[in-house]
Amino acid sequence: MDDLPTSNEAAADVPIVAVGASAGGITALQKLFRGLPASVPFAIVVLQHLPAGSPSGLPALIAKCTHLPVRVATAGERPEANCVYFPSPEHVLTLEDGVFATRPAQGGLRRPGIDMIDSFLESLALREQTPSIAVILSGTGMDGTAGAVRIRQAGGVVIV
Template sequence: MLRPRDLVVVGASAGGVEALSAFAGGLPGDLPASVLVVLHLPPGAVSALPAILARSGPLPVREAEDGEPMERSCIYTAPPDRHLLVEDGVMRLSRGPTENGHRPAIDALFRSAARAFGSAVTGVVLSGSLDDGVNGLELIKTRGGRAVVQDPGEAVFPSMPENALARVEADFVLPAKEMGGVLADYVREHVDPAEADPMPIIDEVELHVARSGDGAEAGIPEVVDVSEPSGLACPDCDGVLFSLDDRGNRYRCRVGHAWTAQALFERQTLDIEHALWAALRALEEQRDLAARMARDATDRGFPLVADRYQRHREESAHAVSVLRRFLYSGVGVAGAGVQDTSA
């Protein structure tokens, strides 16, 4: 049965408020489609995004509510600390595991939209760091949907658009404010969602995990049943990460935390640097304690004990000097990490 492409899903991260404001400003006021938006937000935040986007363009903007039907000519935003998903024509909010450290996650929305709407969905990737949303956009294209990506040259943070373009054949690459006209044309296209290719089992499993605790259907395999251990550990829970593709780009742990290779590498970099700073602090404390113990041994007339603690002090002081130079050099762990050069 033919239907219009009347669902638009949008993902943004760093620099996303500016991009989303331009995007909303370019949408026609009579756009016959529902627009669902995920912007990465800290868990405890109170989102001002609906108010910002309502001032930026002609469409009404509301924060999504669980079980709410989607209306056309309306923008819905994901609330903080909830995945925004699409299921049976309504929006669902979930506290499923984080993806790349984020909840809401762009991939979770895109994945659910691709499953529920097939070829009748258009995915939009805007400014952001790393590569959240890339796998979901790839799935949207695989199932016959459209892909629109912000011009990286316009994005405040171009990494997310660049990664999307490296993996997905986008239908259009445009400045955010020029996307409205393209989307208005897409909505006039009629497609048969039933003709979409079946969802890969891995994506079904990931969608099931994102919906965990919210009445997700039984019978879906667990991550451990459809993937192999990667030999890597999850930064969130220290559990084994399982590789979800043969390219080593996607990982999930047993309890559901999801990581792309880029996000995992950056998180490992931060964790290593944190550990090195903790080691520096411990070495400085050991140096100072050894000096006190050497003085105390000298005062009590134990020169051999004093000499031993003095050697400990000198060894710790040398280690402090080496580690401090490494951390301050800018070419060590932090310099080797995945950095957004536009920052």
Template sequence: MSLSADPRVDFKLLVVGASAGGVSALQTLLAALPDDLPLPVLVVLHLPRDRPSRIVDLLDMRCPLPVREADDKQPLLPGTVTFAPPDYHLLVEDAATLALSVDAPVLYSRPAIDPLFESAAEVFGAGVLAILLTGASNDGSAGVAAVRQAGGHAWIQCPDDAFSPIMPAAALAHAGADAVLPLSSICTRIKGLAR
């Protein structure tokens, strides 16, 4: 599998983080995923912890891939979009398995983006593509740093293009990025992840 922007890259996992404005951004991003995407896609969207989420039902209608909420110890499924459930951190446990955690909130959020990105980097190293979208906190900054330090790639939504620029701007200031793009350009590039 190659990436149109860099055919030397062989990604094994796509991780995505979003917060304020993230529902709309994810609707656009997930609709752009190729229907033959060979990668697992893991998503953290900051959600209220005290009620069930309907995000899977909402986004499953727009995404060409199956969309599901994570279960603890479930297999890492290629060609499937898996969301962190409310009040649990989503982690990559090993190259074949996901885990859910009730560790303390990170920057007031559970699920949080940093634990997902950091665990993905630890397991998959240079095989990780992390995409950080709109949001109103610093969550994601440490995760982007971990991905890049492990040799993975990070694409960050251009703060000027984001509904809330705080999260992408904070990550750029803290960790930099391999690409800073408007959402439309992220969607164009992501089509290069097809088989």
């Protein structure tokens, strides 16, 4: 009986699929979500590299393409299977000890030099439980490259 995982340990082991795209990747994201079933055994985190000062309407667009619940990832929240998460446009999202962590982006907005996709992927690669999956649909500059390498080095799967 003592060897059974607690609900917190089980929740921390939810597989995560991180999907990175630039602002030009909206059509690819819509196609991806239209092709998903109504239920998936993993959490999906969508990371969009936006130009400075650009708010994201992507969560609302994706909500129209999927039956999965679409949420803004909040600090301290454990990812749940069967949900789609987006970071707040004003924050850099990471995963620490099985929960989402956020920190303000420089000046409150995403700026060049902050690799939004890499930041999350690199934190995801540090998970010791279930290997993760990174899907890079498009990107700006090299954002996503270093994180994808880290995911692969940690035994995860990378699809570009």
